[in-house]
Amino acid sequence: MADARVRGDLALVLHAHLPFIRHPEHRYHLEENWLYEAITATYLPLLEVFRNMAKEGVRFRFSMSMSPPLVSMLSDDLLKTRYAAYLDRMLRLGDSELKRTAGDPTFNKLARYYCDRFGRLKSLYDQIRGDIVGAFRQLQDDGLLEIITVGATHGYLPVIREPSARRAQIRVAAEHYQRHFGRWPRGIWLPECGYAEGVDTLLADAGIRYFFVDSHGIVNARPQPPLGIHAPVFCRSGVAAFGRDLESSKQVWSADEGYPGDGIYRDFYRDIGFDLPLDYIGPYVHPDGIRVHTGFKYFRVTGRGIDLSQKAPYDPEAARSRAAEHAGNFMFNREKQIAHLSAKMDRRPLVVSPYDAELYGHWWFEGPMFLDFLARKIAFDQQSIQMTTCSEYLEEHTVNAVADPSPSSWGDGGYSAVWVDGSNDWIYRHVHRAEVRMHELAERYRDGADDLSRRALNQLARELLLAQSSDWAFIMKTATAVKYACDRVKSHLARFRRLDREISQQQIDQEWLADLEKRDNIFPDIDYRTYLS
Numbered sequence: 001m002a003d004a005r006v007r008g009d010l011a012l013v014l015h016a017h018l019p020f021i022r023h024p025e026h027r028y029h030l031e032e033n034w035l036y037e038a039i040t041a042t043y044l045p046l047l048e049v050f051r052n053m054a055k056e057g058v059r060f061r062f063s064m065s066m067s068p069p070l071v072s073m074l075s076d077d078l079l080k081t082r083y084a085a086y087l088d089r090m091l092r093l094g095d096s097e098l099k100r101t102a103g104d105p106t107f108n109k110l111a112r113y114y115c116d117r118f119g120r121l122k123s124l125y126d127q128i129r130g131d132i133v134g135a136f137r138q139l140q141d142d143g144l145l146e147i148i149t150v151g152a153t154h155g156y157l158p159v160i161r162e163p164s165a166r167r168a169q170i171r172v173a174a175e176h177y178q179r180h181f182g183r184w185p186r187g188i189w190l191p192e193c194g195y196a197e198g199v200d201t202l203l204a205d206a207g208i209r210y211f212f213v214d215s216h217g218i219v220n221a222r223p224q225p226p227l228g229i230h231a232p233v234f235c236r237s238g239v240a241a242f243g244r245d246l247e248s249s250k251q252v253w254s255a256d257e258g259y260p261g262d263g264i265y266r267d268f269y270r271d272i273g274f275d276l277p278l279d280y281i282g283p284y285v286h287p288d289g290i291r292v293h294t295g296f297k298y299f300r301v302t303g304r305g306i307d308l309s310q311k312a313p314y315d316p317e318a319a320r321s322r323a324a325e326h327a328g329n330f331m332f333n334r335e336k337q338i339a340h341l342s343a344k345m346d347r348r349p350l351v352v353s354p355y356d357a358e359l360y361g362h363w364w365f366e367g368p369m370f371l372d373f374l375a376r377k378i379a380f381d382q383q384s385i386q387m388t389t390c391s392e393y394l395e396e397h398t399v400n401a402v403a404d405p406s407p408s409s410w411g412d413g414g415y416s417a418v419w420v421d422g423s424n425d426w427i428y429r430h431v432h433r434a435e436v437r438m439h440e441l442a443e444r445y446r447d448g449a450d451d452l453s454r455r456a457l458n459q460l461a462r463e464l465l466l467a468q469s470s471d472w473a474f475i476m477k478t479a480t481a482v483k484y485a486c487d488r489v490k491s492h493l494a495r496f497r498r499l500d501r502e503i504s505q506q507q508i509d510q511e512w513l514a515d516l517e518k519r520d521n522i523f524p525d526i527d528y529r530t531y532l533s
Contacts, residue, residue: 003383003386005383005384006348006383006384006385006386007338007339007342007348007384007385008334008337008338008339008341008342008348008349008350008351008384008385008386009348009349009350009351009385009386009387009388009393010248010334010350010351010353010378010385010386010387010388011061011063011242011350011351011352011353011387011388011389011390011393012061012062012063012353012355012371012374012387013062013063013064013065013189013212013352013353013354013355013390014046014062014063014064014065014354014355014356014357014360015064015065015150015189015354015355015356015357016042016043016064016065016066016067016070016357016358017065017066017067017069017070017150017154017189017191017357018034018035018038018067018069018070018073019034019069019153019154019469019471019472019488020069020072020073020153020466020469020520020522021034021035021073022073022076022078022079022519022520022521023519024078024518024519025519027287028286028287030286030290030292031481031484032079032082033086033292033293035073035074035079035083036082036083036086037293037295037362038358038362039074039083039132040086040087040090040118040121040295041295041358041361041362041365042357042358042360042361042362042367042368043074043132043357044121044124044125044132045121045360045361045368046357046360046361046368046371047124047128047132047135047136048120048121048124048368049368049369049371049372050062050139050144050145051135051139052372053144053372053375053376054139054142054144058375058376058379058380059379059387060144060375060378060379060387061144061145061146061386061387061388061389061392062144062145062146062371062375062387062389063145063146063147063148063187063389063390064136064145064146064147064148064357065147065148065149065150065188065189066133066136066147066148066149066150067149067150067151067154067173067189068149068150068152068153068172068173068176068177068522068523069153069154069469069522071133071176071177071180072176072521072522072523074132074133075131075133075180076521080130083125083130084125084130087118087121087122087125088122089283089284090118090284090294090295091115091118091119091122092283092284093284093294093296094111094114094115094118094119094296095115096280097111097114097115097272097296098111098112098115100280106313107298107313110298110313110314110316111296113316114295114296118295133180137180137181137182140181146186146187146389146390146391146392147177147181147185148185148186148187148188148189149173149174149176149177149185149187149188149189149208150173150188150189150190150191151169151170151173151188151189151190151191152168152169152170152172152173152176152465152523153169153465153466153468153469153522154191154192154469154470154471155169155191155465155468155469155470156191156192156194156409156416156419156468156470156473157169157190157191157194157195157196157199158194158195158196158407158409158416158419159416159419159420159428160431160435160468161428161432161435162432162435162436162438162439163198163202164435164438164439164442164531164532164533165435165438165439165464165468165531166198166199166202167202167205167206167530167531168461168465168530168531169191169465169468170188170202170203170206170208171206171530172461172465172523172526172530173185173188174188174206174207174208175525176523179525184207185208186208186209186210186390186391187208187209187210187211187212187390187391188203188208188210188211189211189212190211190212190213191470192409192410192411192418192419192470192474193212193213193214193217193244193354193408193409193410194408194409194411194416194419194470195211195213195217195241195405195406195407195408195409196407197404197407199211200235200236200237200239200241200405201235201237203237203239204235204237204238204239208239209239209240209391209394210232210239210240210241210242210390210391210394211239211240211241211242212241212242212243212244212352212354213241213242213243213244213405213406213408214243214244214408214409214410214414215229215243215244215245215246216406216408216414217241217243217405217406217407217408218233218241218243218403218405218406219243219406220406220408221233221241221403221404221405221406222403222404222406223401223403224403225401225403226401227345227347227349227401228243229243229244229245229246229352230245230341230345230349230350230351231345231347231349231350231397231400231401232350232390232393232394232397232400233400233401233402233403233405234400234401234402234403235402235403235404235405236402236404240390240394240400241405242350242352242390243352244352244353244354244410245351245352245353247333247337247351248330248333248334248337248351248353249353249354249355251329251330251333252330252353252355252359253355253359259326259330259364259370260359260363260364260366260367261301261304262301262322262326263300263301263302263303264300264301264315264318264319264322265300265301265319265322265364265365265366266297266299266300266301266314266319266365266366267297267299267300267301267302267308267311267314268297268362268363268365269308270297270298270299270308270311271293271294271295271296271297272294272296272297272298273285273291273292273293273294273296274291274293278291281294297314297365298313298314299311299312299313299314300312300313300314300315300319319365319366319369320366320369322366323366323369323370323373324369324373326370327370327371327373327374327377328373328377328381330370330374331374331377331378331381331382331385334351334385335382335384335385337351338351338384338385339384347397350388350393352390354410375387418473418474418477419470419473419474419477420473421473421476421477423476423477423479424472424473424476424477427467427472427473427489430467430489430493431464431467431468431489431493434464434467434493434496434497435464437496437500438460438461438464438528438531439531439532439533441457441460441500441503441528441531442457442528442529442530442531442532443532443533445457445528445529446529446532452508452510452513453503453506453508454528455513455517456499456502456503456508456513457503457528458526458527458528459495459499459513459516459517459520460496460499460500460503460528461523461526461528461530461531462520462522462523462526463492463493463495463496463499463516463520464492464496465522465523466488466492466520466522467488467489467492467493467496469488471485472485472486472488472489473485492520495516495520499513499516
């Protein structure tokens with residue numbers, strides 16, 4: 001039970017996901033760097049913050065989704081080995097930077113700062129024996145963190161047409177979660193917060209208790225919930241839907257008003273991987289000379305409209321102080337917000353603040369510091385709000401309004417325009433055919449198959465799931481790594497069609513199948529019969 005002085009609850013939710021990228025056929029693959037950068041900038045720093053607070057007895061509660069592709073990559077021996085090599089490479093770069101900047105006290109001090117940082121992260125990685133998932137699992141087992149699952153491959157559910165394919169995204173995710181966290185998930189992060197009618201029934205069937213929607217998913221619910229977005233609603237299936245709070249989100253996300261744009265903070269774009277001559281930086285970027293971020297960033301945001309070449313040097317101490325100020329400001333605003341809401345509600349209001357985890361550390365370098373300061377300030381500097389998780393809230397508040405959430409997403413425009421667009425809509429006619437075919441084959445082999453056919457059917461399911469990842473459509477829409485995203489969709493669908501043909505003709509190429517199982521090795525325990533009616 002909450003302290004009688006507590007007037008409201010804050011649920012901070014970090015959504016951790018990356019697309020499944022694993023290329024054992026290449027010694028060095030450019031897009032694998034996304035994982036290594038995220039581990040260094042976000043996952044290890046968050047782990048460091050949470051573990052330090054736990055050691056010091058700070059009472060905190062965070063919720064964190066960890067998608068199956070991310071968990072699979074973090075647990076993969078090949079990628080763990082490659083990440084350890086990445087860390088060693090960055091430490092060698094740090095030694096080079098100390099020598100290169102020796103004549104400039106400002107930049108030499110920053111080089112030392114980064115050397116110490118990479119060394120500290122390597123020590124943490126070695127201490128947990130490379131088991132990042134296990135370290136987060138321990139925080140959940142200790143009651144400090146609630147980890148929830150995500151759609152199996154972050155498939156955007158509103159555009160998955162076949163009911164069996166939607167169900168598989170949910171069921172495979174839940175089973176994968178149980179395998180890695182030793183329990184069934186209580187909640188789920190719907191990919192892109194994409195809700196469509198009937199999704200809640202599939203969640204109920206899978207034994208999942210709650211999910212998140214953007215604010216308009218609750219505001220436009222029918223009937224209109226009496227407490228708005230500051231209390232969950234129960235769908236008719238009995239699953240709870242929590243809405244995103246607009247005010248707290250804006251403080252962090254807003255391009256104009258959000259904290260990360262403060263001029264004191266570190267600038268993301270100025271990185272020596274792009275700034276320094278290739279003959280110097282070459283050994284630390286792509287072997288083909290493709291420049292990438294190294295994490296050695298020596299400049300601060302400075303101000304709006306400032307050219308990259310005019311940025312001022314970064315000051316870590318000043319940035320840390322600013323992160324503490326912003327944490328205090330965020331807490332102050334939540335206190336005022338909750339005081340206002342609690343005067344109008346018959347229960348403690350709940351402020352749900354969900355963010356992409358990579359905002360904290362990757363895009364906003366000081367983000368983990370901000371969360372550290374915020375949790376400590378809430379624990380020690382005030383009494384009117386408390387941190388909570390959605391499971392804890394539902395345990396205390398067993399009666400909630402019943403409503404049908406509105407179809408919605410948290411993408412630009414609030415619906416499906418990001419994932420169904422002229423740049424990417426070609427995907428769906430092919431994926432929808434594969435969904436139908438997967439269901440047909442599951443029905444045909446309902447009573448089982450010989451070992452080789454069973455393996456091929458299971459691989460067929462993996463290829464469909466990987467083709468459904470919302471990341472590919474998003475990348476096409478935002479025009480970033482477009483060729484890679486297109487190639488991934490086409491390759492998974494081509495493999496699907498060939499497997500389908502070989503299964504139907506009973507002419508399965510065992511060597512090729514084994515190579516696929518080794519390459520796309522996500523969901524080792526998958527059962528194609530998940531796609532049965």
